[in-house]
Amino acid sequence: MENLLKVIGLNKSYGKNQVVKNLSFEVKKGEILGFLGPNGAGKSTTISMISTLVDMDEGKVLFNDKDISNNEGEFKKSLGLVPQDIAVFSDLSAYNNVKFFCSLYGIKGQKLRDKSKQALEAVGLWERKNDYPDSFSGGMKRRLNIACSIVHSPKLLIMDEPTVGIDPQSRNNILEVIKNLQKQGTTIIYTSHYMEEVDAICSRIIILDKGEIIEQGNKDAIKEKYRAKGLNSLQEIFLNITGKELRD
Missing domain, CATH: 3.40.50.300 (P-loop containing nucleotide triphosphate hydrolases)
Structure with a gap:
């Protein structure tokens, strides 16, 4: 390999x-x-x-x-990095958190919105996209943490x-x-x-x-x-x- x-x-x-x-x-x-x-x-x-x-x-x-x-x-x-400490913004919705991190990679417009949706869907949080992290359980916060780290499709x-x-x-x-x-080709x-x-x-x-x-x-x-x-x-x-x- x-x-x-x-x-x-x-x-x-x-x-x-x-x-x-x-x-x-x-x-x-x-x-x-x-x-x-x-x-x-x-x-x-x-x-x-x-x-x-x-x-x-x-x-x-x-x-x-x-x-x-x-x-x-x-x-x-x-590169995507999921830190041990949760690194999301409590004053942004789940969707806006993911969009923010996506924008750091120069992704804009419809592509930014599409990739943010895909990342939240991947971790099972799309239906909670408008909710804020403070309303999430510990497990949901960690899934949001992952979504923010994979939104730009890291290798x-x-x-x-x-x-x-x-x-x-x-x-x-x-x-x-x-x-x-991993099935989608990400190395971890x-x-x-x-x-x-x-x-x-x-x-x-x-x-x-x-x-x-x-x-x-x-x-x-x-x-x-x-x-x-x-x-x-x-x-x-x-x-x-x-x-x-x-x-x-």
Whole structure:
């Protein structure tokens, strides 16, 4: 499978604390890659560097074989980011929230209205388009967060714990949205503290600890590798190789 993103030798330190250490990995077109690690593993810093929100100390990131540092504007048009913290405007309706984010990509007129409708339909909120986020449940707010991030049809979508703090039904709704996005050709980097989500939607996984990759590969192959050691779930495997619970 062809690579969409290639991370090469990424390093980042804050003072004397090196939080990302010579990190290299690939993201294949059309896959959902589970990006996992305990708190402090370097996940958020890595995502921030890939998203150009934080400068890297060393290394480079290639998108479609082009260095994003030389093509930052083009890359940002192809990138969607679903942050862990909900980032919508409480004084705008759901529809106007999505239209606002769509407009940031230079999309205007009827195309803007059409794409905003499509994004709200994709997350099941079109019938609530005129309602304000303060009237939404936690799960609905998170779906609106996703709509704002996919309205410009990104080729790469980074989702940072998009289901944290919501009920099981809302979580299942969001997982179905993610599966549909993949069917439409979106490549997804997915972080979560819920290993059952990773097992349900991800084809490959990367596990970080202390800024370094300690395991990566096809999810089923990794499960088979550790089954011989008596470990029968991703949660058990994670605990075995990191010594930490994923929810720590």
